[in-house]
Amino acid sequence: MEVDVTGESRTALSTLSVPLAEVSSAVRMEAEKPRCSSTPCSPLRRTVAGYQILHMDSNYLVSFTTGKELLKLAHKYIGSEENKGESGPNLGSKHLDSGLSHSSRLYKTRSRYYQPYEIPAVNGRRRRRMPSSGDKYNKALPYEPYKALHGPLPLCLLKGKRAHSKSLDYLNLDKMSIKEPPDTEVLQYQLQHLTIRGDRMFARSST
Amino acid sequence: MDFLSLLDYLCKPEDNIYNIDFTRFKIRDLETGTVLFEIAKPSASGTCSLKPKALFFLTAVFFLILPCRVEFTVGEKPVSNFRMIERHYFRDRLLKNFDFDFGFCIPSSRNTCEHIYEFPQLSEDLIRLMVENPYETRSDSFYFVDNKLIMHNKADYAYNGGQ
Numbered sequence: 500m501e502v503d504v505t506g507e508s509r510t511a512l513s514t515l516s517v518p519l520a521e522v523s524s525a526v527r528m529e530a531e532k533p534r535c536s537s538t539p540c541s542p543l544r545r546t547v548a549g550y551q552i553l554h555m556d557s558n559y560l561v562s563f564t565t566g567k568e569l570l571k572l573a574h575k576y577i578g579s580e581e582n583k584g585e586s587g588p589n590l591g592s593k594h595l596d597s598g599l600s601h602s603s604r605l606y607k608t609r610s611r612y613y614q615p616y617e618i619p620a621v622n623g624r625r626r627r628r629m630p631s632s633g634d635k636y637n638k639a640l641p642y643e644p645y646k647a648l649h650g651p652l653p654l655c656l657l658k659g660k661r662a663h664s665k666s667l668d669y670l671n672l673d674k675m676s677i678k679e680p681p682d683t684e685v686l687q688y689q690l691q692h693l694t695i696r697g698d699r700m701f702a703r704s705s706t
Numbered sequence: 707m708d709f710l711s712l713l714d715y716l717c718k719p720e721d722n723i724y725n726i727d728f729t730r731f732k733i734r735d736l737e738t739g740t741v742l743f744e745i746a747k748p749s750a751s752g753t754c755s756l757k758p759k760a761l762f763f764l765t766a767v768f769f770l771i772l773p774c775r776v777e778f779t780v781g782e783k784p785v786s787n788f789r790m791i792e793r794h795y796f797r798d799r800l801l802k803n804f805d806f807d808f809g810f811c812i813p814s815s816r817n818t819c820e821h822i823y824e825f826p827q828l829s830e831d832l833i834r835l836m837v838e839n840p841y842e843t844r845s846d847s848f849y850f851v852d853n854k855l856i857m858h859n860k861a862d863y864a865y866n867g868g869q
Contacts, residue, residue, distance in 0.1 A: 556742045566759035567759075
């Protein structure tokens with residue numbers, strides 16, 4: 500079945516299925532590595548929304564969080580700002596630090612510098628990086644818990660408004676009527692048939 | 707504040723009657739094998755009932771091919787035709803639609819599956835817009851079992867490194 504804009508078929512996958520009981524102990528051991536006598540301290544892992552961040556390459560991903568965590572920080576910020584009688588979208592690092600200290604442990608990693616990725620050959624399709632104006636984003640960044648959140652939070656979070664007023668518009672489901680009630684079963688039915696309609700649309704545009 | 711309003715999602719948490727729980731997620735660089743990002747849920751943490759909307763603060767390094775390995779557990783019911791449709795947008799423009807089949811999963815199992823995300827070549831103008839407009843690149847992930855929607859996850863992306 501053609502499913503994407505270029506008409507490429509779905510990637511065939513095989514799923515490895517193992518009974519839970521056989522791997523639960525192995526997973527526990529892997530998730531919590533024992534302290535090693537040769538290292539001064541155990542690796543500290545940051546927890547976000549119940550997930551442990553095991554690895555994060557700062558040359559690619561600076562930070563990761565969830566809406567739940569940001570909402571907690573926003574509530575704390577708004578609460579403290581209301582007490583001060585001020586308002587504004589920007590969060591100071593002090594507030595973020597206090598919020599983050601409650602919700603997560605610090606995740607420390609050593610900074611490493613990677614050579615910027617090469618622009619691929621003429622027919623290469625593996626990687627691509629920003630032009631020289633974007634070089635500043637490709638350097639190694641020491642991880643600081645508040646830094647990724649230092650900028651203004653999404654307006655939809657702080658002002659209590661969704662960035663997109665209608666979930667159907669956000670999904671770009673242009674063939675669906677936005678006046679229809681958001682009935683789960685109706686939406687599920689239409690969503691299930693979306694791919695088929697999309698395939699026909701792509702087929703028409705490619706001829 | 708309704709940032710996590712139910713109306714943003716096309717199904718409810720309780721629609722996941724198969725108790726499918728994603729416990730590990732790993733992205734790596736296909737060429738070097740370097741692990742770019744990996745998270746895992748401790749086995750004793752239980753199922754998160756609140757839908758988390760993920761936010762990724764990325765640098766402006768765009769990969770065209772990204773292998774993604776995901777691990778998930780299944781409850782007591784067998785899962786047939788487990789399928790994920792994921793759509794990535796910049797503003798209202800669809801960047802890419804992904805469609806992956808997990809297949810059949812036996813009850814009370816832990817499963818591992820790797821998908822290969824192949825992203826389209828984006829124009830430099832579009833990349834620049836994506837970098838200059840954090841959180842306006844978004845994705846929806848829809849999970850189906852036997853063609854019935856059981857889960858809906860969302861993510862926002864900021865390509866300015868969160869700065």
